[in-house]
Amino acid sequence: MTSRARTDLSRYRADFPALTMKQDDRPLVFFDNPGGTQVSLAVAEAMQRYLLTANANVHGPFLTSRRTDVVLEEAHAAMADLLNASGPDEIVFGQNMTSLTFAFARSLGREMGAGDEIVVTTLDHDANIAPWLALQERGVVVRCADIDPADCTLDYANLHGLINERTKLVAVGLASNAVGTINDVRQVVRMAREVGALVYVDAVQAVPHFPVDVQALGCDFLACSAYKFFGPHQGIVWGKREHLERLTAYKVRPASNELPSKWETGTQSHEGQAGTLAAVNYLASVGRDHMEHYQDELKLLDGRRAELRAAMLAIRDYEQTLSRHFLAGMQTVPELTLYGIADPQRVAERVPTFAVTVPTWTPQQLSAALAERGFATWAGHYYALALVERLGRLEGGGMLRIGCAHYNTAAELDDLFAALQEIVTINPS
Ligand SMILES: Cc1ncc(COP(=O)(O)O)c(C=O)c1O
16 A cells, blocks of 8 residues: 555544534534535634624725735635636635526626537536526527446547537536546547637536646636535636636626626625635645655645645545445445446546435435434435436435545444444335
8 A cells, every 4th residue: 555545634633623523422424525514623713703803895994894805815815726726816706606607607608699509417516507508598509418327427429429619618517416426627628629619617526525726627617615625605716817807797887897806796705705715724734744745746836736736635545545445335235326436446536425325215214314323414416417317316316425525534434334234124114
């Protein structure tokens, strides 16, 4: 085993007060991470500090307003570092990924007309499908790329076949919120560029798990959500400056035309940005402990960008050990069916998010039985509607989703599989 594979991140559990919670004297175990992660203490403290010492509207001459301006500037800079953006003005904060994506789709739609086409994928969360479907009212045609149902990977040949001279935009996820597949977005960008189409990436389920670099991906927009990466409920979109400048934003007339204010409609959640800044700085602190392991991969980066990359590489490597552990655990409960990449040799192609079913139990019954035993999981389609429909699981209540974050441990997975072994021997009531 390499030193990287041994990377143990359990020491960071101490940063997350929620991980000490108990239910009936048993520790609560959080496998609901794709639905939302726990926050580090620093995040909660930063939000409290903002509200108690800096709470004001922006651009005033007085102390709290000046403090607010500083927090918001720092939050934009932190997100620019996390995503490797060209600058903080390419970072747009908003209510959540879904609302921001509807806003960008509406603005991008102004450049499209009847007969223009958009390609979405079956693997995506509906937040990267419905906003594009809404442009059908302008006569835009939306086509949906298929998956290989055997392992829930994108069918790239099918996707390529849907792209043509009329394609104006491809909307694709970086990692699936349901089955964990990581998509080859660079390949999708190459396909889109053949016809000059833009690429809008949903990275909500990628940012908590591995380095996300908008320059390396080569995309045009990339959306994520801080509550999925240990921060508060807060949406973020990175957009290439040329697009953010060119496109018309739906905004009130007195609001600034400067970037990024033009896109940040209304009064923002300042405390949310304070918390997001703290979440990014938490990740940077993880990275500082791992810089020496990843020297080769940190070339050309310095300061917080290097720290964040080291953090996300360490998290990726540690989570791959969790994925392998999960896939080995599957063998101990033969009643379980896994949807998605099951080969332990292929854990680099997935994030540690697993969708499973058991023949005699509905996913909802399973999730409830696990909840009684202190495990937080989700059942249903989790808005990955097209995928769950494609897998023929909509009628049966979807799947049970078990999603790890870097604060989960192999011991927690052992406890989960022990609980599942016990549950499947019972007849559901
Ligand atoms: C892949 C993916 N995209 C988009 C969203 C929506 O994000 P938000 O809740 O910030 O609107 C989610 C939320 O679960 C998600 O998992």
